[in-house]
Amino acid sequence: MGYHADIEGTRHGFPSLKALLAKASPERTGDALAGLAADGPLERIAAQRALADVALTDFLDDVLEVEGDAVTALIHAQHDAAAFAPVRSMTVGAFRDWLLDPATTGAQLSALAPGLTPEMVAAVSKIMRAQDLIAVAAKVEVVTRFRSTIGLRGRLSTRNQPNHPTDDSRGIALSALDGLLMGAGDAVIGVNPATDSLPDYIRICAVLDAIRSQLEVPTQSCCLGHVTTALAAMEAGAPVDLVFQSVAGSEKANAGFGVTLGILDEAADAVASLGRAPKGANLMYFETGQGAALSADAHHGMDQQTMEARAYAVARRYRPLLVNTVVGFIGPEYLADGKQITRAGLEDHFCGKLLGLPMGVDVCYTNHSWADQEDMDILLTALAAAGVNFVITVPGADDIMLNYQSLSFHDAGFIRRTLGRPPAPEFADWMARHGIGEPGVELPSLADALGRLRLPAA
Template structure:
């Protein structure tokens, strides 16, 4: 089936819904390099007009990816809830956009709608939205998750404390983690990307983080972001695993490139649940995504990178994760060329994830060969804070010395909390006050008192 619209005296045609979605996508380098983007702003506008006139029902009547035996497509259709979809089933995409923005469409209504949406629907509506639209609707989407604390409450923004080290040195990891804790980061998770992926190093890292959390009585969770198969083996050996991590994408072929499938993720989910380590909740999974992941693996099947990103959210939602984040600018300028494209992609990913029912965070980041800088990241951080982002990622000095990219620093989190009035998770906020990191008003003390015999013993043990 083809789609068309007329701009001026020129009629534009699009050969499939997949083609229409690609052409309607705001400009980005990945789609251009893949040869699926609009030829220019006029064709892009024509595609957006045609998309706005398209009935939502079209997304249920069409296998948009068009790949046989793709288990992500099968999951999308098998998990779709027709009764939840019913209130909007008569709408076009343009009408759906207006309905989402209406003040009468509340957080409660959006929560009930989530099972009735498909990833392609949420990706499509984002393509006909301005940035402020993405912010306004995402701000109304509340997704609250729990493990050892509570993430996603209104008026709060959590942070991941990311103490990476180029050689996974225990002292380096510990020093970086404590540096972040002193500035109040780590309520979402204290999470290390390991430089190696051996079971022995995984167990050493989670054990170190567990001792840190126990020694300082921190109401948070920790994670070593090793491959899910490594986590499974570590769990089998009795390691103190809080969250199981995995990078995921939007097609079966792309996930096979990551070495995972739905069955393996289900096994990991069950293994993590069996440990019963969560004090107040059982959201035990942590997923990372990012536009361009499927394209970089030649597993996008001709679909635009933003819609493929949204399809990854169907995988994540299946396992009730505590955290999901898009590493928005990490892959590089081949996929998101500059600061403008990164900012737009970050707002899209956050909007689509939240509307789809995910506890969405963003790694506000870029690589050093991208046409972007920290001013762009400041703008994205402020926009995401207004949009109610569940969490962001912080590294010392905003410079990850292991992964070699630029992210946010703990100072950026302080800025958001003191300027935009976004508090940490409530349990973590109380801990910060009790430890002398903040005063009773929640403001940072000039000399935080995070010290004591337990911290000294922990530091000595890591020598």
């Protein structure tokens, strides 16, 4: 049927909804690499104008089909027609106006979430400014619970990421303690293992559980190994709190990660059966990132931001405790610079929240991108204003295992002090009992704290 818009006397045509979404995307290198981007700002504006006039029901009637794709089928199955009813008659542009209306509440947006498809929220984000993305996301509260309560309005949680290039137990523990003594880790203490061997996975889980239990920290731990390794570790009796997996927006892209919905279903059942969390707790952790599907040649002609939103359909199937986009990790081939990374981070957070997910962001970049820590300061502050559930923090903002730049423990402290964003209430109480963050309170040195820990044998 095609879509059209006139700009300065020139008619711009777009043959499909898929092409229209791609041309309407704000500029980013990944879409240009894939040959999907607008030719320039005029075509982009024309696409955005045309997109604003598209009915939301077009995303149901003219679905961005991927034949035989499990994620597409999942999106169909998830759609709740009754929840969608309040906005069913709207165009994308009218939907944007309704989202921004001060009379539209967070409770209404939460009730709407099951009725929205990923493509709908991707579409409306493409015609919104940065402040629009912030204003709407700030209305939405998505609360999850395990040992700590994450996502309460006015709070900011952190992942304490004590990665080590050789997975050394004492090195992991030292970094974890560094973060805890600065108040980082109420969302999770999570390690990306340098290897994916089962013995290392089990040992890392044991190290993190020893730190948590001996210090009585009200948080969760996670070894971010592959889901199949987690399944084997749980079978072997490892102390697994959360099961982690990277996911993407198509079946082919997930196959590139070595994962299927069936495997994720099995893992969700297995971790629930361990009984390590209160009844009803959220037990899964997912990471995503724009460009993942394109890098695997599994984007099916869709732009990278729409594919990213489709990954959220996979995540919300499992009621996760945590979801975060690793926004600048994939490199400048997909997000070239600080401006593109900032825009992508705000889009991802907005889309995830509208779909009902507990969204966090790894505010990060690789060293060959045209970005620096000042760009990350800006994105962090914008996300805090938008009500992001959590961010990832590492010692000195420099991940020495993954070799990329993220946020530091100090950066989270800056947001807590400047914008008044305390951690989860259980963790805040734990900090108060130990004097962490209190002026004039002398804390143990890292060496003393490490010396008192009883770590499992290597």
